[in-house]
Amino acid sequence: MSVTIEHIRDAAAVIAGHVVRTPAVDSPRLAETTGCARLTLKLENQQFTGSFKDRGAYNKLSSLTAAEAKAGVIAMSAGNHAQGVAYHAQRLGIPATIIMPRGTPFTKVERTSAFGARVMLEGDGIDSAAVFARELAQREGLIFVHPYDDAKIVAGQGTIGLELMEDWPDLDAVVVPIGGGGLIAGIASALKALKPAIELVGVEAALYPSMYEAVRGSNKPLAGGATIAEGIAVKSPGNLTRAIIKDLVSDILLVDEDAIERAIQLLVESQKLVAEGAGAAGLAALLAHGGRFKGRKVATVICGGNIDARMLSQVLMRGLVRDGRVITLRVEISDQPGVLAAVARAIGDCGGNIIEIHHQRMFYDLPVKRADVDAVIETRNAQHVRDIVAKLQGAGFPCRLLSSRSIEEAK
Numbered sequence: 001m002s003v004t005i006e007h008i009r010d011a012a013a014v015i016a017g018h019v020v021r022t023p024a025v026d027s028p029r030l031a032e033t034t035g036c037a038r039l040t041l042k043l044e045n046q047q048f049t050g051s052f053k054d055r056g057a058y059n060k061l062s063s064l065t066a067a068e069a070k071a072g073v074i075a076m077s078a079g080n081h082a083q084g085v086a087y088h089a090q091r092l093g094i095p096a097t098i099i100m101p102r103g104t105p106f107t108k109v110e111r112t113s114a115f116g117a118r119v120m121l122e123g124d125g126i127d128s129a130a131v132f133a134r135e136l137a138q139r140e141g142l143i144f145v146h147p148y149d150d151a152k153i154v155a156g157q158g159t160i161g162l163e164l165m166e167d168w169p170d171l172d173a174v175v176v177p178i179g180g181g182g183l184i185a186g187i188a189s190a191l192k193a194l195k196p197a198i199e200l201v202g203v204e205a206a207l208y209p210s211m212y213e214a215v216r217g218s219n220k221p222l223a224g225g226a227t228i229a230e231g232i233a234v235k236s237p238g239n240l241t242r243a244i245i246k247d248l249v250s251d252i253l254l255v256d257e258d259a260i261e262r263a264i265q266l267l268v269e270s271q272k273l274v275a276e277g278a279g280a281a282g283l284a285a286l287l288a289h290g291g292r293f294k295g296r297k298v299a300t301v302i303c304g305g306n307i308d309a310r311m312l313s314q315v316l317m318r319g320l321v322r323d324g325r326v327i328t329l330r331v332e333i334s335d336q337p338g339v340l341a342a343v344a345r346a347i348g349d350c351g352g353n354i355i356e357i358h359h360q361r362m363f364y365d366l367p368v369k370r371a372d373v374d375a376v377i378e379t380r381n382a383q384h385v386r387d388i389v390a391k392l393q394g395a396g397f398p399c400r401l402l403s404s405r406s407i408e409e410a411k
Contacts, residue, residue, distance in 0.1 A: 003151050005193035008158035011059045015156060018088070019054045021032065022046045022160075023300065024167045029270045035294040040168050041271065042160060045279055047307030049083035049111070051231075052157060052183060052303045054146070057084035060145055061157030062094055069094045074142040076100070076133035078126055078230050079108030080304050081147035081276075085227035097142060099133040101125050105230070105308040118403040125224070127235050148182030149238030157183045161190025164299055173199040173293060175300040178211045178252065180246040181230035181241030183303060188248035202252040202294075203243065203279075203285040205229045205260065211237040212252045215245055228311070229260050231278030231304055253292075259284040264312070265319035269303070276307040320411065324382040326355070328374055328402040331392060335371040343373060345396045352387045353378040374402065 002344075024067060031039035044052035061073065063086070068264055075085040082098040083229040089096035096117040101124060113119045116266045123129040127149075137144045146153065159342035160183075162172065174191060176184040180200075205210055207225045214237050227233050245252075246298075248399040263280035266287075267273040275283075282300030307315075320326040333339045347354055379385050393401045 003154045003158060003189045003240075005017065005190060006150065007155040008186065008190045011152070011155040012053070012159045012162055014062050014291060015055055015058050015159060016106050018058050018091075018320065020047050021163060023086070023102040024164055027271055028285065028363065030266065030286075033266065035288065035290040035297075036104045036298045037295050038201060038297045039286070040164075040171070040297075040299035041273070042299055042301045043246065043273070044160065044273055044301055046301045049080070050304055050306040051080035051084065051279075052160060052301065053077075053084035054088070055084075055159055056150075056153035056156030057081065058143070059409050060150060060152040061085070062089050062095060063152050064386075065095070065142060066217070068143045072096065072140075072143050074099065074133055074137045074140075074143050075145040076126060076129040077147055077319030078233065079104050079112070079306055080231055082112045082117070082119075083108065083115065083306070085113045085145055086115035094295050097127045097140075099136070100124075101129045103230070105311065107308050108306055110347045111306070125233065125235065128352075130236075147237075148185075149240050150182075151240065154186040154240065154244070156186065158186030160301060161187040161194070165194045165371045168297075169195070169301060170297055171195075171198060172296040173201060173298045175253075175282040175285055175293075175298060177229075177232050177278050177298075177301065177303050178237075178245075179203040179234040179278065180236075180238045181211050181245050182238065183240075183301065184243045185241040185244040185248060185385030187301070189244060192248050197227060197323045200249045201285070202249050204252060204254055205232055205281065205283045205306065206254040206256045208233045209252075209254050210235050211242065211244060212254060214242050215249075215252065227260075227277065228257055228264075228315070229281055231276055232281060253285045254287050254344070255284040255288050257283060261315050261318060262309070263287060264315050265378065268312075268316060269319075273302060274307065274312065275288060275302050276304045277300040279304040293405070307374075317394065324385050325379055326356050326376065327379060327385055328376050329389070329392070329399045330360075330397040330402050331373045331375060331397050333371055333373055333397060340373065343392065343397055346391050346397070347377060347388055349382070351392045352382070352388045
């Protein structure tokens with residue numbers, strides 16, 4: 001079954017007042033960073049459950065017959081579809097069972113349970129969870145709610161496209177993350193009907209290029225692995241979504257883990273927005289493939305904000321280290337009173353802020369009267385790092401940067 005603009009308009013009428021009509025905001029700072037003439041962020045992380053999945057879930061659940069609603073529903077999900085189904089099932093009085101992969105972030109598991117759903121952790125990924133979910137649905141007579149390969153789900157997600165055209169009708173291109181393909185299939189169906197000249201570009205994590213390979217007819221085995229974008233870590237894209245994407249989406253870009261981490265960091269620092277890995281994938285593509293969108297009016301969908309707090313803190317700290325704003329210097333000193341104070345003074349005189357400091361006295365290659373001091377320092381930028389190093393060396397303290405980059409590379 002294809003998804004038409006009429007299906008999407010019907011979905012918009014169904015979900016009106018039940019999901020958030022999210023803002024699409026201009027981001028001049030990120031536009032400058034990516035080279036776009038204008039960059040618009042569609043903030044689906046502002047939905048009640050923190051993800052665009054609210055749209056398709058409500059549209060699908062509202063279409064159930066009384067008998068189907070009484071029987072209950074089951075869904076498999078890495079988190080966002082789970083929360084969307086659980087939340088709206090609770091609102092509609094429909095019993096819900098959610099099957100989640102065992103590695104799903106704690107925050108998504110707990111939020112799903114909080115909506116009253118029966119949550120079961122099964123399988124190492126979304127595909128193995130799907131097998132278990134279908135078997136359980138058959139045994140217990142539950143209605144299976146697919147996260148993406150369902151026309152009602154796709155039409156619900158397509159309402160984002162209607163809103164983008166209402167808010168920013170002059171867009172040249174829209175960049176959308178792809179997992180199973182429901183989001184981009186719905187948005188593309190809406191946008192291409194309203195503005196045929198607009199370009200749709202998909203984004204996948206390089207570890208899970210399932211739709212990228214599928215639309216090319218490739219049987220190349222997928223690498224898989226641990227990705228920060230677990231929301232789009234899908235090995236088996238949908239049949240319905242694949243057909244729509246092949247017809248309406250001009251390109252699919254792949255982004256690596258470093259690019260996704262960088263995008264999460266930039267959204268926090270430049271836009272004050274929290275995005276999960278999948279939600280930041282569109283910006284990651286704009287950063288990695290900036291030349292492709294140079295001078296164009298582009299929108300990307302921040303499709304989810306459900307990132308584990310510990311993971312977010314690690315991403316931000318790693319970003320500070322990557323940018324040279326938190327560094328570790330190993331300084332060689334003589335092990336006698338007053339020397340450590342002199343090191344601290346030299347760093348302080350340069351405006352560096354010492355976060356932690358550790359003595360290393362037991363290294364076998366150090367003379368007994370010498371010591372290494374590892375100083376974790378907050379700095380402004382790479383030039384500031386070089387200034388601190390020069391100050392220490394000028395004061396007679398040999399030092400080196402403990403990092404994957406040399407001091408010369410920290411530019």
